[in-house]
Every structure is written in C-alpha cells, then in structure tokens.
Amino acid sequence: MADIAQLEQETLAQIETAADEAALEAVRVGALGKKGAISALLATLGRMSPEERKTEGAKINALKDKASEAIAARRAVLEARALEARLRAETLDVTLPAPESGFERGRIHPISQVTDELTTIFADMGFAVAEGPDIESDDYNFTKLNFPQGHPAREMHDTFFFPPDSMGNRKLLRTHTSPVQVRVMLAGKPPIRVICPGRTYRCDSDQTHTPMFHQVEGLVIDETTHLGHLKWALEEFLKAFFEVKALKMRFRPSFFPFTEPSMEVDIQCRRQGGEIRFGEGEDWLEILGCGMVHPNVLRNCGLDPDRYQGFAFGVGIDRLAMLKYGLSDLRAFFEADVRWLTHYGFRPLDFPTLAGGLSG
Ligand code: DAH
Numbered sequence: 009m010a011d012i013a014q015l016e017q018e019t020l021a022q023i024e025t026a027a028d029e030a031a032l033e034a035v036r037v038g039a040l041g042k043k044g045a046i047s048a049l050l051a052t053l054g055r056m057s058p059e060e061r062k063t064e065g066a067k068i069n070a071l072k073d074k075a076s077e078a079i080a081a082r083r084a085v086l087e088a089r090a091l092e093a094r095l096r097a098e099t100l101d102v103t104l105p106a107p108e109s110g111f112e113r114g115r116i117h118p119i120s121q122v123t124d125e126l127t128t129i130f131a132d133m134g135f136a137v138a139e140g141p142d143i144e145s146d147d148y149n150f151t152k153l154n155f156p157q158g159h160p161a162r163e164m165h166d167t168f169f170f171p172p173d174s175m176g177n178r179k180l181l182r183t184h185t186s187p188v189q190v191r192v193m194l195a196g197k198p199p200i201r202v203i204c205p206g207r208t209y210r211c212d213s214d215q216t217h218t219p220m221f222h223q224v225e226g227l228v229i230d231e232t233t234h235l236g237h238l239k240w241a242l243e244e245f246l247k248a249f250f251e252v253k254a255l256k257m258r259f260r261p262s263f264f265p266f267t268e269p270s271m272e273v274d275i276q277c278r279r280q281g282g283e284i285r286f287g288e289g290e291d292w293l294e295i296l297g298c299g300m301v302h303p304n305v306l307r308n309c310g311l312d313p314d315r316y317q318g319f320a321f322g323v324g325i326d327r328l329a330m331l332k333y334g335l336s337d338l339r340a341f342f343e344a345d346v347r348w349l350t351h352y353g354f355r356p357l358d359f360p361t362l363a364g365g366l367s368g
Contacts, residue, residue: 115353140188148187152308153266166211181209185225193309199230222325229318238319252287267299296323
C-alpha cells in the first residue's frame with residue numbers, strides 16, 4: 009500500500025521533471041513498459057486472493073491511469089515547447105537585405121551595359137534589333153555597300169581575310185556592322201527601322217583600338233525619311249544616352265562609300281582635368297558617322313532608289329562606353345581581369361530602363 013503511494017509520487021515527479029520527449033519516454037518505459045514498475049505491480053495481482061485483488065487491483069489500475077494521463081499531459085507540454093523553440097530558431101526576417109549570392113557578385117561588362125542602354129533607347133523610338141554573322145562575305149562587307157573593287161576605302165579597313173575558297177572568294181571578319189544593313193534590306197521590304205549592334209574586327213591595336221571591337225549600326229528606309237529625321241533621331245539618342253537635357257551637335261561633311269551625303273557628328277562637351285562632360289562646354293568630340301543611304305546601295309539590295317530613301321549611321325560602342333563611364337584604356341575591356349570588372353562592371357539586376365534610369 010505504501011509502495012503504491014510512493015511509486016505514484018516518484019513516477020509523477022519524474023514525469024513532471026522530464027526535460028524533453030526522450031526523457032519522458034524513458035520515464036514511461038520505466039513505469040508502464042513491459043518491465044516497468046507499475047507493470048510489475050500489476051503482475052502481482054495474479055498471486056493475490058480475490059478480495060485483495062479487488063481492492064489492490066483498483067488502486068494499481070488507478071495508478072496506471074494516472075501515470076498515463078500525466079505522461080500524455082507532459083508530452084503535450086514538451087511538444088508545444090519544442091515546436092515553439094523550432095519556430096523561433098527558423099524565423100526568417102523577410103525585411104532583411106538578401107544575403108549576397110554568386111549571382112549578385114557577378115558583374116555586367118560595360119560593353120554589354122552600353123549595348124543594353126542603346127537598345128533600350130532605340131527600342132523606345134520604334135527600332136527593331138537585327139543581327140548578322142561575324143564572318144562575312146567580301147560582297148556584303150564591301151561590294152554591295154558601294155566599295156568598288158580596288159577602291160582605297162577597302163584598304164583603310166585593315167581587314168582580316170580568310171584564305172580564298174576553291175572559287176577564289178575570300179571570307180573576312182566583318183570590319184563594320186554595315187553589312188547587316190545589306191542583310192536587312194535583302195530580307196524584307198521597307199519600311200525598315202533597325203539597329204544592328206555587334207562585334208567588328210580590324211587589324212589594329214593601341215590604347216583606343218583593339219582588333220575586336222563593337223559597333224552599332226542604324227538604318228531607316230521608307231519613302232519619305234530625310235536628313236531632318238536623321239538629325240532628330242541622333243539628337244534624341246545622344247541626349248538619352250548621355251543622360252543630359254540638351255546637347256549641341258555639329259555635322260561635318262565626310263565620306264563613306266555607302267552614304268551620300270555623308271557626315272560625321274561632333275557633340276558639345278567640356279574637358280576638365282581628366283574628365284569629360286557632355287551637354288555643356290565649348291569643346292567638340294567626334295562621336296559617329298552617318299548619312300543618307302547611297303542610291304547604289306539601295307539598288308544593290310534590291311530596292312528602287314527612285315521610290316525608297318533613308319538614313320544610316322554607325323557608332324563605336326566601346327568608345328561610347330569609354331566616354332560615358334570614364335574609361336581610358338580600351339585594351340582593359342578585353343583582358344578579362346576580374347578586379348577591373350568588379351570595379352567597372354554593373355550589377356546584373358540593375359537592367360537599364362528609360363523609366364528607372366539607364367545607368368542605375
Ligand atoms: N561603317 C562605318 C565604319 O565602320 C561607320 C558608319 C558610317 C556606318 C556612316 C554608317 C554610316 O551606317 O552611315 O566606320
């Protein structure tokens with residue numbers, strides 16, 4: 009009898025102080041398991057007289073029920089506590105800045121950035137993007153663009169030629185993006201309004217020239233486009249690109265075989281120390297070549313020059329990047345030095361938009 013009261017006290021105390029679910033399970037096994045203390049008491053019933061069994065049996069069963077209930081209650085408490093601790097440990101503060109991932113550490117090269125910027129600007133003006141191959145035919149790179157055979161302008165391009173094929177034709181690495189104009193005109197009828205960004209190649213290397221560089225070509229052909237449209241489009245582009253409200257431009261007569269008249273465009277700037285600012289100052293900086301597409305080019309590309317007309321322009325993307333982002337040595341662009349890219353590169357999530365700002 010004393011046994012039962014003591015066992016009850018001890019068992020309930022152990023249940024109450026079990027620190028976690030594993031400890032509680034050990035207590036349960038010690039009391040109610042096959043070899044547990046309460047189970048052992050129950051086993052003594054068989055040896056009792058019927059009267060004893062009646063009274064003792066009731067007490068032992070009551071103890072068993074009490075212990076079971078206490079264990080269940082304690083288990084509920086411990087489970088709730090464990091859940092709470094886990095929730096506290098696993099909380100995620102969604103207002104904290106995201107930890108830097110590999111994606112965040114990567115950088116967009118200034119050339120890609122500037123290409124994205126100018127594509128955004130021209131897309132907003134209704135231009136589509138056209139592309140052509142880096143390996144071109146002599147015909148598309150020169151002849152169709154009105155460079156006659158033997159014309160000195162061909163030599164000025166410092167062309168990388170491939171060995172001639174069995175027909176004697178030499179492929180080449182395109183020296184400018186202008187052959188994409190040819191491809192666009194041959195592929196479809198006006199109205200045409202495209203820009204053609206891409207890689208170009210010339211055998212040349214110094215601080216401002218690399219054998220591989222980038223240009224963007226522009227081409228607009230329809231029945232009415234004139235030089236005034238060319239001036240407007242270039243002014244809008246340059247203002248948007250350099251992110252200035254106003255920008256003075258100067259058109260100088262020039263020569264390109266594929267345009268007539270041909271012009272070079274200078275933009276107003278101020279040179280201060282090593283820095284250059286656009287949209288102010290008294291200095292001029294040459295920025296691009298342009299003109300009205302030569303009737304011979306239209307004809308070579310299957311368009312009737314008495315019906316169609318339009319303008320073209322060509323800009324060096326690397327030069328735009330150097331000017332806008334103050335980079336002085338073009339060769340560094342292609343040295344693949346991660347330290348340079350980390351410094352001059354752009355964050356991948358800051359994609360340029362006209363609404364959100366081009367350069368972030
Ligand atoms: N293709 C010329 C170059 O490489 C650039 C250029 C000038 C393109 C005038 C044009 C243009 O479309 O009209 O140097």
